[in-house]
């Protein structure tokens with residue numbers, strides 16, 4: 001039995017909230033998880049997992065299940081739209097650093113059911129309530145009060161010993177705690193289109209970044225309903241563009257044929273399965289903790305998807321805070337220094353690594369100055385050609401260094 005009467009309340013059953021709930025539940029900490037939607041979200045979002053994330057999810061019994069349908073991506077490329085491959089990086093160089101020297105691709109909406117299944121099988125101290133939207137929160141010395149509407153729409157309230165905000169970019173918890181979400185929003189939006197056409201037959205790796213001053217793009221293979229999977233292509237649409245027009249089949253086709261203009265596709269049109277547009281931000285919460293409250297995942301930080309770090313960093317938050325909450329709950333550890341440590345381990349790393357790298361990745365792909373562009377691409381060629389430098393580069397892009405640096409902060 002823990003020292004606290006009320007459960008840990010988690011707001012949001014996305015990957016962050018579910019990972020935390022499972023981690024706490026496996027340690028028999030009572031958890032109440034509120035999710036506004038009637039079921040798990042099924043929209044297309046992230047889906048690339050870096051080695052440290054797979055390592056963290058392994059003891060939760062999740063990584064093995066992800067491998068059942070996930071696609072291993074051992075190499076990734078930076079390409080020039082016209083010239084083709086600029087640099088190819090082999091994650092096999094990390095084989096002495098991690099048991100998972102590859103990226104695993106699996107749609108986020110296929111990860112969340114695995115997490116929920118694991119909770120239902122093995123974490124009886126966790127109660128997940130769907131259709132319950134948190135409307136307001138307030139913290140005090142002993143915990144937090146949470147006001148939520150239940151599935152029937154009735155306003156109710158409950159107490160939390162500890163409150164964790166995993167309620168995404170528009171976090172109600174962050175708002176009510178008065179925490180600023182500092183940063184900026186890119187003027188252009190991203191369009192993501194998915195095709196059944198196998199770009200792999202042209203030597204394009206399952207993760208690839210195509211540089212071009214006008215028509216840059218990111219390519220990303222996901223399992224979908226099974227082999228051969230789907231290829232997702234993300235590109236920018238101008239700030240003034242009409243979203244509905246951009247999503248018209250003819251316009252997506254034209255853009256994809258331009259992006260792959262120098263690839264001998266041998267088709268008249270791409271078979272498209274999904275397409276959506278979304279706005280991209282670079283923002284970090286001014287603090288990740290209050291007295292009895294903590295933020296994690298998109299509620300705490302958001303970034304562009306180039307490099308696949310948003311979802312990974314979110315899971316790293318959940319695993320980091322879980323270990324601290326277990327010590328607080330079961331061992332009576334002094335909470336204030338542990339919450340402070342969470343903030344110090346996760347917040348600066350996000351700014352220094354995730355925000356910086358994702359902004360740099362975008363600027364690399366879209367660089368317009370021919371001289372700067374040539375220099376940057378040459379630098380990547382040089383790095384890829386030197387195994388020691390390539391390994392050092394992959395230690396950063398695979399988030400291994402950021403996780404180790406965070407762990408070293410005491």
Ligand SMILES: Cc1cc2nc3c(=O)[nH]c(=O)nc-3n(C[C@H](O)[C@H](O)[C@H](O)COP(=O)(O)OP(=O)(O)OC[C@H]3O[C@@H](n4cnc5c(N)ncnc54)[C@H](O)[C@@H]3O)c2cc1C
Nearest residue numbers: 012014015016036045046134167168297298305308310311
């Ligand atoms: C369109 C889109 C595309 C993306 N593509 C990529 C990508 O390619 N690569 C990448 O790395 N990242 C990508 N991301 C980001 C990635 O999906 C997020 O980092 C990840 O979803 C964060 O997980 P989370 O659990 O913190 O938040 P979310 O997944 O947003 O989950 C939050 C949950 O909280 C619930 N909720 C919200 N408010 C309340 C409330 N008041 N009460 C109760 N429940 C509430 C929501 O319904 C939701 O289920 C994308 C994001 C979007 C939106």
